[in-house]
Amino acid sequence: MDGLDFDIAHLFAGSLVLVSFMMLYQDRLYALLNVFALHSIVLAFSVGWQAHIQDAPQLYITTAIAFVFKGIVIPVALHRIIQRLGIHREIETVIGIGPTMVLGIGFVALSLAVMLRVTAEADRLAREDVALALSVVLLGLLMMVTRRNAVSQVVGFMSTENGLILAATGAKGMPFVVEMSVAFSVLVAFVVIGIFLFRIRERFDTVDAQALDRFRRTQE
Amino acid sequence: MHDLAVQGGQLLLVLLMAPLLTGFVRKVKARLLQRQGASIIQPYRDLARLLQKDVVLADNASWLFRLAPYLIFAATWVAASLVPTFATSLLFNWTADLIAIAALLGSVRFFLALAGLDVGTSFGGIGSSREMMIASLAEPAILMIVFTLALVAKSTQLSTISEVMLSAHVGLRISLGLVLVGLIIVAIAENARIPVDNPATHLELTMVHEAMILEYSGRHLAVIELAASLKLLLYVSLIACIFVPWGLVGAEAGLGSAAYVVKLAVGGAMLALFETLTAKMRVFRVPVFLGAALMLGLLGTLLLFVSRGL
Numbered sequence A: 001m002d003g004l005d006f007d008i009a010h011l012f013a014g015s016l017v018l019v020s021f022m023m024l025y026q027d028r029l030y031a032l033l034n035v036f037a038l039h040s041i042v043l044a045f046s047v048g049w050q051a052h053i054q055d056a057p058q059l060y061i062t063t064a065i066a067f068v069f070k071g072i073v074i075p076v077a078l079h080r081i082i083q084r085l086g087i088h089r090e091i092e093t094v095i096g097i098g099p100t101m102v103l104g105i106g107f108v109a110l111s112l113a114v115m116l117r118v119t120a121e122a123d124r125l126a127r128e129d130v131a132l133a134l135s136v137v138l139l140g141l142l143m144m145v146t147r148r149n150a151v152s153q154v155v156g157f158m159s160t161e162n163g164l165i166l167a168a169t170g171a172k173g174m175p176f177v178v179e180m181s182v183a184f185s186v187l188v189a190f191v192v193i194g195i196f197l198f199r200i201r202e203r204f205d206t207v208d209a210q211a212l213d214r215f216r217r218t219q220e
Numbered sequence B: 001m002h003d004l005a006v007q008g009g010q011l012l013l014v015l016l017m018a019p020l021l022t023g024f025v026r027k028v029k030a031r032l033l034q035r036q037g038a039s040i041i042q043p044y045r046d047l048a049r050l051l052q053k054d055v056v057l058a059d060n061a062s063w064l065f066r067l068a069p070y071l072i073f074a075a076t077w078v079a080a081s082l083v084p085t086f087a088t089s090l091l092f093n094w095t096a097d098l099i100a101i102a103a104l105l106g107s108v109r110f111f112l113a114l115a116g117l118d119v120g121t122s123f124g125g126i127g128s129s130r131e132m133m134i135a136s137l138a139e140p141a142i143l144m145i146v147f148t149l150a151l152v153a154k155s156t157q158l159s160t161i162s163e164v165m166l167s168a169h170v171g172l173r174i175s176l177g178l179v180l181v182g183l184i185i186v187a188i189a190e191n192a193r194i195p196v197d198n199p200a201t202h203l204e205l206t207m208v209h210e211a212m213i214l215e216y217s218g219r220h221l222a223v224i225e226l227a228a229s230l231k232l233l234l235y236v237s238l239i240a241c242i243f244v245p246w247g248l249v250g251a252e253a254g255l256g257s258a259a260y261v262v263k264l265a266v267g268g269a270m271l272a273l274f275e276t277l278t279a280k281m282r283v284f285r286v287p288v289f290l291g292a293a294l295m296l297g298l299l300g301t302l303l304l305f306v307s308r309g310l
Helices: A003-025 A029-054 A058-085 A097-118 A124-146 A150-170 A176-204 A209-219 B002-032 B042-052 B063-082 B098-118 B122-153 B158-166 B174-190 B218-243 B253-277 B283-304
Strands: none
Touching (some): A003 A097, A003 B283, A150 A176, B042 B218, B063 B098, B063 B218, B122 B174, B174 B218, B174 B283
16 A cells, blocks of 8 residues: 555544544533544544555445535534524533543553554554544543533534444444445434433433532432 | 864854844844834844953852853853754764753753752742743643654754754655754743743742842843843744754855754744743743643654654
């Protein structure tokens, strides 16, 4: 494989990790949604480049799905939900942004250390993609854990899913059926979460997930 | 012999160009704000005026207070003349090491903070403690940046790094982009520019650099101001030497110096534009801002491990 091809693939995958960190850094909900849209668009570019260098036309469909649904439709819909719910636009974090970033760097180091050792035999491109994809997944999980607001937890979930798609495309193309089912399951999850958000809001007057814990404690 | 001439020329060049760059940045900023602005050579006039004035010393100022300006100036000047500006064939090339430059700047900061504390006024103390807070994040960040560059170029010598950056071997690397952004953040913080500190203010509650040198006057102040200009020039030349080495390697001195002047002008104009577009940050936001530089450095290093050729 040509060096430049690999470099560009690395550029996109590395940018995806960087944008994950940018999501951890945000302290406003709208800004977070914009960064999430950027995350999905970078993913779309990354998958598109993989489709080009692997000669795998089915990956172009993945690109289109990532770009249209996750880059445009879902962020816009989440914008609407925030407006409709009229919730607090500041993100409340469980621990500060600084320690979260340090943890995130730790996760990236961990995933590189694990993946580079496990996949020593594999193709160079696949190794790099899988290692960076694992970092994106872990960063998405970290985001879900450290945020109190249900909307930002949803964004964390979606970015985790972006990481999974990156991993799957690196492994010499993903069967189209798998891709379609993943895309649909994300959409279904989105709808379910949307309804869920409205229900939480109706009952507790907030989308702060901690309110649920407090409610459970008072019930006991 | 040629190397000696180039090195001597560079020593003089950085000293003469530094106030000009400061004046240029001020002029561009004024024009962007639709003001006329002071003349571009105003910093030279300020220095001449300060040199003629008497030094007013506080009663309890120690020898350290009188000595610190010269130490600060000397260390900054040496650091600035180590960075290749218009040619890479310098006499002290073997010492032009990124870690050495970081160490020189670290000792400058140490003396500046000591001088701020020496007289015992509360502003000096505030300035010194804030400077140390900034430094505690900026120094690890710059070391991570050096580490990433050293991994790419297999050397921490600036002339070697420039040569590697100019060769096709370096390819397209995201780590270098991250490092560039990190270095710019560190440069802004270290030079006390907006959004970390405002170089044009004497508003007590927000200042960092100005608070430390509040007690200085006369030739001491002149020397410190010149050192601050030199530091700005150093960072612009450092970024130019690492990331835009065109016209620096293998070219003769005439072309190199023309390219250097263009690079300085572009760097200064971009700094002025950035400062005009951003607002000053609260002091307690600064650690997050600098933490981003540290994180970019770390991420740059980590991403190198999955890239080509390592």
